[in-house]
Amino acid sequence: MEMLEIMKQRHSVRQYTDTAIEPQKRTALNNLIEEINGEMGLHIQIFYDEPKCFDSMMAHYGKFTGVKNYIALVGKKSPKLDEILGYYGEKLVLKAQEFGLNSCWVAMTHGRSKADVRKGEKQICLIALGYGVTQGVAHKNKPLQEVCNHTANMPEWFLNGMEAALLAPTAMNQQKFFFELLPDSKINADCGKGFYTKLDFGIVKYHFEIGAGRKL
Numbered sequence: 001m002e003m004l005e006i007m008k009q010r011h012s013v014r015q016y017t018d019t020a021i022e023p024q025k026r027t028a029l030n031n032l033i034e035e036i037n038g039e040m041g042l043h044i045q046i047f048y049d050e051p052k053c054f055d056s057m058m059a060h061y062g063k064f065t066g067v068k069n070y071i072a073l074v075g076k077k078s079p080k081l082d083e084i085l086g087y088y089g090e091k092l093v094l095k096a097q098e099f100g101l102n103s104c105w106v107a108m109t110h111g112r113s114k115a116d117v118r119k120g121e122k123q124i125c126l127i128a129l130g131y132g133v134t135q136g137v138a139h140k141n142k143p144l145q146e147v148c149n150h151t152a153n154m155p156e157w158f159l160n161g162m163e164a165a166l167l168a169p170t171a172m173n174q175q176k177f178f179f180e181l182l183p184d185s186k187i188n189a190d191c192g193k194g195f196y197t198k199l200d201f202g203i204v205k206y207h208f209e210i211g212a213g214r215k216l
């Protein structure tokens with residue numbers, strides 16, 4: 001299936017059924033994580049059949065039920081860590097969606113993860129994973145003029161990139177990013193101000209690049 005279709009199908013899902021993730025899907029996700037960790041020097045970890053992390057007050061407060069699988073986004077502390085984990089975390093989310101698995105980025109409303117966080121490393125966010133009770137619903141979007149320097153006759157590739165960017169999950173659906181297309185076709189992209197905007201920016205960047213068909 002086309003990647004844009006997969007992005008359109010993805011919505012945050014917070015309630016999960018008891019269906020376990022199949023062995024082949026686990027192997028594929030494990031391999032992708034290993035590949036990303038090797039290439040980027042990250043320490044992303046995935047846990048299956050582990051219900052404790054989302055069996056906390058915070059998780060219930062956040063309306064999460066039945067979460068038994070999650071990805072812990074961990075890496076060495078650096079100013080770029082949030083953005084990098086956003087980018088590769090969303091790569092994993094869309095791969096999971098391709099496998100028919102639902103997900104939700106969770107920065108706040110989770111309990112203690114089983115992740116091995118070593119000296120100098122930081123756990124930035126979790127991603128809940130599994131078979132959803134529902135497929136979720138589409139989020140509200142800001143108008144194009146609020147997320148880019150929108151004018152008439154913009155190139156198709158840029159508009160496709162922005163369409164994909166608007167499909168990206170952001171914390172509290174804040175969509176604080178802004179993309180400026182410059183006359184020389186270069187792009188000035190900004191994450192905006194607020195909580196988790198750098199993490200959001202990595203996620204949005206991954207979407208934009210797929211939509212636009214070019215690297216930022």
Ligand SMILES: Cc1cc2nc3c(=O)[nH]c(=O)nc-3n(C[C@H](O)[C@H](O)[C@H](O)COP(=O)(O)O)c2cc1C
Pocket residue numbers: 010011012013014062104105106107108109110125136137138139167168169170171172173196199200203
């Ligand atoms: C970085 C990040 C952190 C998030 N943290 C939480 C969270 O702690 N609890 C929660 O219920 N949802 C969380 N979300 C999910 C967002 O609320 C959700 O992605 C947003 O409302 C857009 O909806 P959608 O994912 O269905 O498109 C988070 C999303 C992102 C990208």
